[in-house]
Amino acid sequence: MTEALTPWQRAVAALAVLAVDPAGVKGLWLRGRASPVRERVAAALPQSRRVHPSIDDTSLFGGVDLAATLAAGHLIRNAGLLATGAPVVLTMAERCPPGLSARLSRWLDDTGPCLIALDEGSEPEETLPSALADRLGLFLDLGDLPWFDTEAVALDPAQVARARELLSAVQLPEGAMNSLTSVAFAMGITSLRAPLLALAVARALAAWRGETTASDSTLRNAAELTLAHRGDLPQSADVAQEPPPPPPSEPREGEDNQPQNGEDLLPDEILLDAIRAALPAGLLEQLTAGRASRSAKGSGSGAVRKGNHRGRPMPSLPGTPGSGKRIDLVATLRAAAPWQLLRQRSDKPRLEIRKSDLRLKRYQESSDRVLIFAVDASGSSAFARLAEAKGAVELLLAQAYARRDHVALIAFRGLSAELILPPTRSLVQTKRRLTSLPGGGGTPLAAGLKMAFDLALQTRSRGMTPTVALLTDGRGNIALDGSANRDTAEVDSLRIARALRGARLPGLVIDTANRPQPALRRLAEILDAPYLPLPRADAQRLTAVLQAAMES
Amino acid sequence: MSQPFPFAAIVGQEAMKQAMVLTAIDPGIGGVLVFGDRGTGKSTAVRALAALLPEIRAVEGCPVNSARPKDVPDWVGAKLTHMITRPTPVIDLPLGATEDRVVGALDIERALTRGEKAFEPGLLARANRGYLYIDEVNLLEDHIVDLLLDVAQSGENVVEREGLSIRHAARFVLVGSGNPEEGELRPQLLDRFGLSVEVVSPRDVETRVEVMRRRDAYENDNADFMKKWRAKDTALRKAILAARAALPGLKTPGAMLHDCASLCIALGSDGLRGELTLLRAARAQAAFEGAATVTRAHLKTVATSALSHRLRRDPLDEAGSGSRVARILAETLP
Numbered sequence: 026m027t028e029a030l031t032p033w034q035r036a037v038a039a040l041a042v043l044a045v046d047p048a049g050v051k052g053l054w055l056r057g058r059a060s061p062v063r064e065r066v067a068a069a070l071p072q073s074r075r076v077h078p079s080i081d082d083t084s085l086f087g088g089v090d091l092a093a094t095l096a097a098g099h100l101i102r103n104a105g106l107l108a109t110g111a112p113v114v115l116t117m118a119e120r121c122p123p124g125l126s127a128r129l130s131r132w133l134d135d136t137g138p139c140l141i142a143l144d145e146g147s148e149p150e151e152t153l154p155s156a157l158a159d160r161l162g163l164f165l166d167l168g169d170l171p172w173f174d175t176e177a178v179a180l181d182p183a184q185v186a187r188a189r190e191l192l193s194a195v196q197l198p199e200g201a202m203n204s205l206t207s208v209a210f211a212m213g214i215t216s217l218r219a220p221l222l223a224l225a226v227a228r229a230l231a232a233w234r235g236e237t238t239a240s241d242s243t244l245r246n247a248a249e250l251t252l253a254h255r256g257d258l259p260q261s262a263d264v265a266q267e268p269p270p271p272p273p274s275e276p277r278e279g280e281d282n283q284p285q286n287g288e289d290l291l292p293d294e295i296l297l298d299a300i301r302a303a304l305p306a307g308l309l310e311q312l313t314a315g316r317a318s319r320s321a322k323g324s325g326s327g328a329v330r331k332g333n334h335r336g337r338p339m340p341s342l343p344g345t346p347g348s349g350k351r352i353d354l355v356a357t358l359r360a361a362a363p364w365q366l367l368r369q370r371s372d373k374p375r376l377e378i379r380k381s382d383l384r385l386k387r388y389q390e391s392s393d394r395v396l397i398f399a400v401d402a403s404g405s406s407a408f409a410r411l412a413e414a415k416g417a418v419e420l421l422l423a424q425a426y427a428r429r430d431h432v433a434l435i436a437f438r439g440l441s442a443e444l445i446l447p448p449t450r451s452l453v454q455t456k457r458r459l460t461s462l463p464g465g466g467g468t469p470l471a472a473g474l475k476m477a478f479d480l481a482l483q484t485r486s487r488g489m490t491p492t493v494a495l496l497t498d499g500r501g502n503i504a505l506d507g508s509a510n511r512d513t514a515e516v517d518s519l520r521i522a523r524a525l526r527g528a529r530l531p532g533l534v535i536d537t538a539n540r541p542q543p544a545l546r547r548l549a550e551i552l553d554a555p556y557l558p559l560p561r562a563d564a565q566r567l568t569a570v571l572q573a574a575m576e577s
Numbered sequence: 578m579s580q581p582f583p584f585a586a587i588v589g590q591e592a593m594k595q596a597m598v599l600t601a602i603d604p605g606i607g608g609v610l611v612f613g614d615r616g617t618g619k620s621t622a623v624r625a626l627a628a629l630l631p632e633i634r635a636v637e638g639c640p641v642n643s644a645r646p647k648d649v650p651d652w653v654g655a656k657l658t659h660m661i662t663r664p665t666p667v668i669d670l671p672l673g674a675t676e677d678r679v680v681g682a683l684d685i686e687r688a689l690t691r692g693e694k695a696f697e698p699g700l701l702a703r704a705n706r707g708y709l710y711i712d713e714v715n716l717l718e719d720h721i722v723d724l725l726l727d728v729a730q731s732g733e734n735v736v737e738r739e740g741l742s743i744r745h746a747a748r749f750v751l752v753g754s755g756n757p758e759e760g761e762l763r764p765q766l767l768d769r770f771g772l773s774v775e776v777v778s779p780r781d782v783e784t785r786v787e788v789m790r791r792r793d794a795y796e797n798d799n800a801d802f803m804k805k806w807r808a809k810d811t812a813l814r815k816a817i818l819a820a821r822a823a824l825p826g827l828k829t830p831g832a833m834l835h836d837c838a839s840l841c842i843a844l845g846s847d848g849l850r851g852e853l854t855l856l857r858a859a860r861a862q863a864a865f866e867g868a869a870t871v872t873r874a875h876l877k878t879v880a881t882s883a884l885s886h887r888l889r890r891d892p893l894d895e896a897g898s899g900s901r902v903a904r905i906l907a908e909t910l911p
Contacts, residue, residue, distance in 0.1 A: 030749065044745060049796075123672050123713065124671065124672045124674075124714050126673050127671050127672040127674075127712060127713055127716075130712075131669065131671065131712070134620060134624075155615065156615070156713070159615045193797075202786055202789050202790060203782070203786050205789075206782060207785075207786075210782055210785060214776075215614045215615070215616065215617070216614065216615045216616025216617075216778065217616045217618070217778065217779075217785060217788050217789070217792075218615070218616040219616070220785070220789055223790055223794070224789065224817070242803035272895045315895055318831055351675075351677065351682075354683075354688075387619045408702060455615045488719060488761055546908075
């Protein structure tokens with residue numbers, strides 16, 4: 026069995042595959058900052074058009090060439106970048122917005138030959154959108170590839186041409202499809218695109234190497250190039266000592282083995298090994314971290330809005346209408362009006378509008394913030410420091426008022442939680458309700474959290490950005506169903522805390538007990554929220570912390 | 578690719594295929610929502626569906642695919658009378674599409690160059706009498722969702738802007754797909770989908786290899802592969818047409834209405850849309866199976882996909898609403 030490829034050999038192999046069958050392998054995800062090494066790789070990429078993340082639809086798909094149209098007085102269209110049928114390079118791919126990634130994915134699925142994504146993300150969470158990452162066959166990480174390991178890549182055009190001719194005749198060994206599929210599956214790759222792309226890469230690589238039937242090492246290298254970055258492999262530390270775990274399909278592989286001479290078939294372990302060798306240390310963690318946090322960002326609503334669709338109108342600006350930007354007709358006409366006499370050029374009078382006259386509508390819409398207070402008004406809390414907690418809330422209210430944030434108030438005591446005040450901006454009302462808030466009874470912490478959770482989701486679906494501030498002494502003793510059972514109560518509140526975190530709701534836990542409660546600190550950890558024991562008579566500090574929590 | 582992957586050749590994912598076939602039989606069911614992992618064949622199924630659907634008769638050149646010349650909206654201007662047969666439209670609504678592109682807008686180019694006030698129809702016009710497909714529907718921007726909710730409800734697109742006052746029919750079957758991990762869908766939009774199915778990547782290697790084999794044959798041996806599956810697709814298309822014809826004559830016993838209602842009460846689904854969709858889907862299912870009357874078995878077949886997305890969301894229920902429906906189904910309708 027051959028050795029695994031060195032990182033640079035891998036890069037060259039990827040480039041060759043891309044040159045041989047761009048439409049089959051769909052593209053390359055190239056991770057790494059701009060560097061001489063990346064330049065070397067980029068020099069060998071196929072001829073392509075460049076696309077940047079903020080490109081508009083007109084440039085992508087074609088549309089009316091407004092400047093030319095206005096000058097000529099009749100419609101002039103231009104073709105879009107994607108219509109040319111050339112490969113496309115997406116620069117700064119880590120900043121690709123979901124809209125663009127959806128369009129490019131669609132293009133790749135339909136007609137597009139291939140996409141090369143230059144991902145310069147430095148942080149784990151800055152990476153290619155997963156819709157694209159799933160579709161591109163090849164992956165290269167140039168991150169820690171030293172310059173002296175590399176050399177200029179010159180793909181021999183004659184060899185590429187020969188490989189292209191050979192491509193349709195390349196056969197895969199009988200068990201190859203099984204191996205690649207089960208290895209991908211064993212790695213926890215659910216997408217079925219991955220093994221398909223691995224097949225395409227194997228074919229192209231075999232054609233490049235002049236094999237009519239893909240050899241074992243070709244299959245192995247194809248798996249390295251295609252599958253390595255997608256899966257969740259077992260920890261590499263264990264791998265060094267023990268043999269890799271057998272994939273679940275092994276017995277079946279054995280059956281397949283019998284009819285033909287065994288050496289054609291590539292054992293799955295070897296494939297897995299190859300893939301493992303292809304991974305730079307720590308890359309996998311980074312990638313999975315990136316994946317996790319990316320999915321954490323994609324909440325459908327309540328996020329920051331770009332302001333050209335709706336909201337409060339702002340003065341219009343000169344510009345060219347394109348995706349998402351709408352023309353302000355009145356302002357445009359107003360800008361064109363003074364020039365009409367000068368511009369009349371024929372006896373046929375018509376409105377003469379130039380590109381420079383065009384004005385675009387702009388809107389500003391900021392997402393309102395809601396501060397949801399869940400205040401523990403139970404007996405234990407009331408005797409201790411309810412008054413202080415009230416004071417802290419009042420202080421925060423004043424600030425919320427100054428920032429025009431909405432405020433909601435939930436109190437929990439006795440057996441259940443109560444929405445004292447639905448989200449409002451009325452300071453007076455909030456203060457009044459807060460002052461008259463009575464104390465006493467058990468601590469239904471879970472119920473209070475649940476109500477805060479529901480309210481937060483509700484306000485978020487209305488386009489606001491909620492933050493939950495929990496003030497409690499942490500001794501929850503009433504379960505969600507109203508029974509007085511300390512253990513169930515704890516389990517319930519932890520479950521809801523997990524749900525809150527799952528919904529990516531920012532929060533803050535303020536401990537109002539006389540002594541800081543370890544249980545509450547744990548709750549705050551589960552919530553992924555800052556934990557703050559209410560300082561004695563130091564409302565200023567509380568305010569500072571809360572503010573920091575809301576800014577983040 | 579010249580021809581999409583054949584619908585019949587999609588391995589597994591029976592619930593998704595069945596839901597799509599049902600909406601093809603009765604578009605009134607109101608759409609399908611497909612939620613699941615990447616690379617499970619969601620988009621493939623929608624593209625395949627486009628090729629599978631029977632053709633429609635429409636007025637040539639009509640931007641809203643009118644069925645009769647008198648239905649062509651006034652704003653089209655020209656007098657259109659010639660009828661043609663054309664494929665059922667399946668229109669993509671890409672993420673990040675602007676409001677103008679979706680509902681249509683003043684044709685700025687014509688306004689500026691010729692001084693005419695003309696309407697440029699949007700995607701909703703083109704989707705009339707067909708399908709509107711939204712990939713990653715859960716990432717769709719809120720203001721586009723608002724537009725869709727309104728139009729999907731009324732079946733009519735009303736444009737009042739920039740001095741235009743235009744309305745046209747926009748009856749379409751909404752097909753949405755997405756990955757629930759990346760964002761949730763508002764209950765109002767969830768409710769507009771008649772059926773919802775959850776797709777998971779197949780868990781056994783045999784099935785996965787079969788998927789690979791077929792896809793590979795499709796890409797590398799296209800002619801043979803298409804020939805092999807064309808007959809199955811044609812048979813399915815005929816079955817859809819036959820079911821459509823059988824639908825009006827189908828009997829619905831009173832007991833079935835009772836079953837629908839008691840099931841929805843037991844599940845505590847909001848509103849009456851659950852019952853109505855459940856019944857429609859059961860009728861379509863019965864028609865597809867060639868039955869003369871709707872039976873409880875039909876009801877059970879479609880219950881999960883018709884109801885699972887209409888339950889009140891319980892953030893603490895980790896098993897998912899599908900299993901809740903199955904449980905209550907077994908209790909209520911033994």
